[in-house]
Amino acid sequence: MKKENPLQIFADESPKVQKAYAAFIQSLIDMEGLDTKTKQLIYIGMKMVADDERAVKMHVPMAKNAGATREEIKATALLGLSVIGLKAASKFLPIVLESYDGNRNYK
DSSP states (O other), rough: OOOHHHHHHHEEEEEEHHHHHHHHHHHHOOOOOSOHHHHHHHHHHHHHHHOOHHHHHHHHHHHHTOOOOHHHHHHHHHEEEEETHHHIIIIIHHHHHHHHHSSSOOO
């Protein structure tokens, strides 16, 4: 069974809403005050708090492409200890490191 991309379903089923949402997201990306790398690191932390594993996996490569180091990605995940507790290390640290490293599997 082929797993469908939920974002493609969104675009297919509600193209006007998806385009408006994409424009909104682009306005956040274009907003001044923080560089792209910092925004991506913040997104990783926020998505961890929201327990959104898929988004965490998406934002790690975006942060890496924006210049984030492995240490910065790791620090971002571990800062979650103060907000979401041990889940930051037990669930999300392996996810962010695997996403950053590409082929290494920590599970």
